Amino acid sequence: MKRVVSFSIGFLFVLSLLAIQLAPKPTAKPNIIVIFMDDMGYGDLGVYGATEYQTPNLDRMASEGIRFTNFMAAQAVCSASRAALLTGCYPNRIGITGALFPNAGKGLNQQETTIAELLKGQGYATGMFGKWHLGDTKEFLPLQHGFDEYVGLPYSNDMWAVDYDGKPVGENDWRKKAFPLLPLLSGNDTLRAITTLDEQAELTGIYTEKAVNFIKKHKKDPFFLYLPHSMPHVPIAASPRFKGKSKQGTYGDVVMELDWSVGEILKALKENGIDDNTLVVFTSDNGPWLNYGNHAGSTGGLREGKGVSTEGGQREPCIVRWPGVAPAGTICNQLASNIDLLPTFAAITNAKLPDHKIDGVSILPLFKGDNQATPRKIFYYYYRRNNLEAVRRGDWKLVLPHEGRSYEGQQPGNDGYPGKAPENTPYPMALYDLRRDPGERYDVQATYPTIVEVLQKIAEEARQDLGDDITKRPGHNVREAGLTAKNK
Amino acid sequence: MKRVVSFSIGFLFVLSLLAIQLAPKPTAKPNIIVIFMDDMGYGDLGVYGATEYQTPNLDRMASEGIRFTNFMAAQAVCSASRAALLTGCYPNRIGITGALFPNAGKGLNQQETTIAELLKGQGYATGMFGKWHLGDTKEFLPLQHGFDEYVGLPYSNDMWAVDYDGKPVGENDWRKKAFPLLPLLSGNDTLRAITTLDEQAELTGIYTEKAVNFIKKHKKDPFFLYLPHSMPHVPIAASPRFKGKSKQGTYGDVVMELDWSVGEILKALKENGIDDNTLVVFTSDNGPWLNYGNHAGSTGGLREGKGVSTEGGQREPCIVRWPGVAPAGTICNQLASNIDLLPTFAAITNAKLPDHKIDGVSILPLFKGDNQATPRKIFYYYYRRNNLEAVRRGDWKLVLPHEGRSYEGQQPGNDGYPGKAPENTPYPMALYDLRRDPGERYDVQATYPTIVEVLQKIAEEARQDLGDDITKRPGHNVREAGLTAKNK
Structure with missing residues (x-):
């Protein structure tokens, strides 16, 4: 009997060692993923109240992490919100406001520091798959702002010479002159032009596949992956696999496909054994574009939407998953903003902040589950x-x-x-x-x-x-x- | 080596058996607890957006269970909502509407079937500690409606001859005649009169202690515990331990004490080894009584409050914890109501429904985490x-x-x-x-x-x-x- 007991104790000891080995062990250089929606409303996910379709992957992500209820986009419009996210600055501090049109002749200034540049300095591999919208001439594109790899649209998916029902516009339509081409870029080059709604419907899948491959390729590096989807910005389109799947028309189908995409990313982390050392942040650039009726999302009751400085325009869904750090299934009601991500990532990776003035503050205490911390007291x-x-x-x-x-x-x-x-x-x-x-x-x-x-x-x-x-x-x-x- | 391996395998087998033994094993007769708030608003808990104080126990309960976002009180006022909860009927079906005043001369009809009676028929021990409000003469009191034990107030805590700042009203005040006494009952008898705000501040603690003792006493029975707190109905008062603890005055202090109470209940379940076989439902009777300014709670943005048939009046916080059955950290956005609890408990315990018409439907699929189920399609x-x-x-x-x-x-x-x-x-x-x-x-x-x-x-x-x-x-x-x- 004595022997059995000692064996058992020995085995238990091995088991505990194994358990310690298997337990989340966050390092100072976790992989960081930012998944960014386009025009998704505060009420568009199951965990934020959506009833007409299911978002099981995002709901699960929330149950495994922190769901924010006061997470603000820096401005209620595309380019401005993206500039803020990547630089940690109010968009007007860096001269990027509103939405840049094709051939705008301007873009994100080289002197700004993006998250990609900051993390590259800490030895991160950096990849971006999706919508850029911070300047469409070469000098402004992602590869010139710290990203090693890039595939995506340089601006919004409605900046093309196609009507809202998917038909090319006539020769005299204003869009024919303003939007000559909707290019899918790879690095600095145009891979091909997107010319039909069916091709738009492939975008979510394309970005996802590129992101999953990037994760696989860099599973041994620390990496930063930025995944700003083109959807659910109009014109909305879902791939055949998701068409008709929701009880809320094309908009619901599109959100279900985006939810699927999040599921693929989280699955890839598990399959590559880096789930426990990866921080994933999910949020949106601004509120729903209400002009587009049922082709737009829901604010969940907040006032107004995209293009307005109300809560409906700027308060965003935000879910943070970081196993072993962010407590599972919790809610954070404290004020925070997408301008706070850059300094937070700097705090996590011990990176030096840019020398110039930025507006974000580290919200790392909130990511760690301290609900009483108030790192952001004021918001403009x-x-x-x-x-x-x-x-x-x-x-x-x-x-x-x-x-x-x-x-x-x-x-x-x-x-x-x-x-x-x-x-x-x-x-x-x-x-x-x-x-x-x-x-x-x-x-x-x-x-x-x-x-x-x-x-x-x-x-x-x-x-x-x-x-x-x-x-x-x-x-x-x-x-x-x-x-x-x-x-x- | 062979011996080690076989020992190890044997030990693993024992371990797995143990694991199976330790895993939640919901029976057909789980203990059932309903914790009911008085005038708490939809936005009054951390998990529903409160920022000025913490509700760690309820937040954790939500992260271990299901949080409902469309859970409706049957009417936006005290007696009506309580009658509906206990009988599974719209309050006007059974003649209990509005709020019953002391000596109203009426109460819950003996012919109605309460949850307590239904579960008693299934062999449950039944206890109630808190506010009744379904008739204050003996024939209507809880012991005559299926409860084995009862301690609490027969009606609302503002039905007394004391002013809002805690001073007894003058001889000619209308309250002097309408509310001669605020009795703390034990069974059918008056234990003592509550005459000061300091005594009101003890109520949350008293109910909690009685509930914890009831749990201990009946840990081997299946039991039904109904815990309808008197707070945060005006006049609000927190015990010395919680006074000044929140950033939101007395109201916040009171909610923090109620949150503590929920923590005590959940702790008692664990300490008595019945945590895995107990279903706990937390909700409120109606929205916040907005007339009372900062002595009332928040609707979290829903329209209006208590006494009105808007969402602010009738949509309630609701958290369901049922280890091994209700999936942890999930949200249910489907429509449901407090009239659905009786038929749900009947479905769980295989109890026969009353012969007379009721309005509730079993929402057991929602309790089991089926987010696509729509057991309640219509609500009046x-x-x-x-x-x-x-x-x-x-x-x-x-x-x-x-x-x-x-x-x-x-x-x-x-x-x-x-x-x-x-x-x-x-x-x-x-x-x-x-x-x-x-x-x-x-x-x-x-x-x-x-x-x-x-x-x-x-x-x-x-x-x-x-x-x-x-x-x-x-x-x-x-x-x-x-x-x-x-x-x-």
């Missing part, structure tokens, strides 16, 4: 042309007087065509208590005059720093976008 | 005096014309005193797409006339069945509340 809602439209401190949001682009009362079309643009109306000052009123419905400035004062002071600090076109205040710490030779 | 929003104010099918809600009790635009006081009652205004018909617009903001009836027709038909079916005071339609399948002898 700038809109393109450097308009300071609102400021936020904790749960208090002061909307400053500006030209409104409100979708209130709009009845978006249901056919996927743009609805009637809302009238421009002045937006008066309003104070919202986002804790009790995330829908920005009840102006409570009369009840809380002291809070208004505090927030007005914060707005003034923003103007001092970054400027404000509305009040004709110049910024003191702003930099410029990069210009092409002919625009210099 | 009745308000007291049998007013059919809205009907819902899936995500579509048709609000029928009725007298409005809107809190829109109200500026609730911040001192814990009732705000000014809102003006009664007519509420016209409106169609809301709750998937895209859970805040009930955009009336889309003009866009979806067919949906309006379908919902009007459903409203007509409700009137045929249960009646409608607004359109002067008598109900065909309604029963009566029980009356005291002198009221018969």
